[in-house]
Amino acid sequence: MIDFNRPHFTGNELKYIQEAVLQEKHISGNGVFTKRCQSFFEQRYGFKKCLLTTSCTDALEMCAMLCNIQPGDEVIVPSYTFVSSALAFVRQGAKIVFADSRASNPNLDADEIEELVTPRTKVIVPVHYAGVACNMDRIMEIAERHHLFVVEDAAQAIDSFYKGRPLGGIGHLAAFSFHETKNIISGEGGMLVVNDEKFIRRAEILWEKGTNRAEFFRGEVNKYGWVDVGSSFLPSEMTAAFLWAQLEALEGIQAKRKRLWNKYYELLKPLADRVCFKLPDIPEYATNNAHMFYLVCKSLEERSTLIKHLRENDVQAVFHYLSLHSSPYYQDKHDGRPLPSCDRYADCLVRLPMYYDLVEEQVEQICKQIMEFYKVYC
């Protein structure tokens, strides 16, 4: 069976964990490895301030707190996304105004969000689906005109760019994930990026249980205590040490994933040209970080049959999000607008195996099965 996902280990994970435990003797948070990981992102991508978190969900919760979301405030979120993109704001009392996807790819349609803005709107949350950039110039321009914050859900978007600018570095705030299903992993793990300086001080306080501990250790205040709300958002050094072993190997991991992605694309392009299904769309302003390879089938029935065909031939392919606007938790709270593009991806998108340890022969085998299937279906 070719699995859908397998976590990749670079080989240095245990060595660095051992170093944290035996040499540094510091296994709680904010030690040497945490700082090393944070400055990796600050230096490589020019992010102003990075704070590792226990998950991307946690980083998004910090964003909701930093934007000072109050009950009744509105937040614009695509409906075709993971629960956390909306949940983090719902916890602060926000009303989610769901945006539809583009016809050409699952990202929210920037041309449609302006009509969703009301006097209660506070935040727009662009999710860079499959690591492919949303139309950020348009989103930032709308946000500026209406005095809104932009929080990028960059969970899938490590090492990907919009017009040459790194994703996660454009909105006021951003959140990354190092969950084991992402390109770079630490089991559970995430990171908050603060691009707007005015949030930095409070972000450090929320991160360390509402205390000004960071300022104390920098010698800026002579005692530290409880100054705000917050939580224990920082991961242990063992998580950070693991993550460091992955970050060191970032370039090799990305190169291999892109090779596999390009192989899929090249082998499946002839079928896409015959309009059997659609391949991922990468707008000219965006790069591809090879987080995911997906197809968009023509119907739910076709997709189910394809997934079944692949499973019978030892390939694990999976569908993705169910529309959040019609989820059991939110459907009664949704304003009732139909979101047809989102529903189409919920019904028709299928993801193929994509991970570092996959080999090109397996990609060929998977594509051969897809070709077999479309002999009948196209």
Ligand SMILES: *Cc1c(COP(=O)(O)O)cnc(C)c1O
């Ligand atoms: C994975 C993912 C998350 C959640 O990440 P965690 O680290 O598991 O909290 C949020 N949003 C998107 C778009 C994701 O893909």
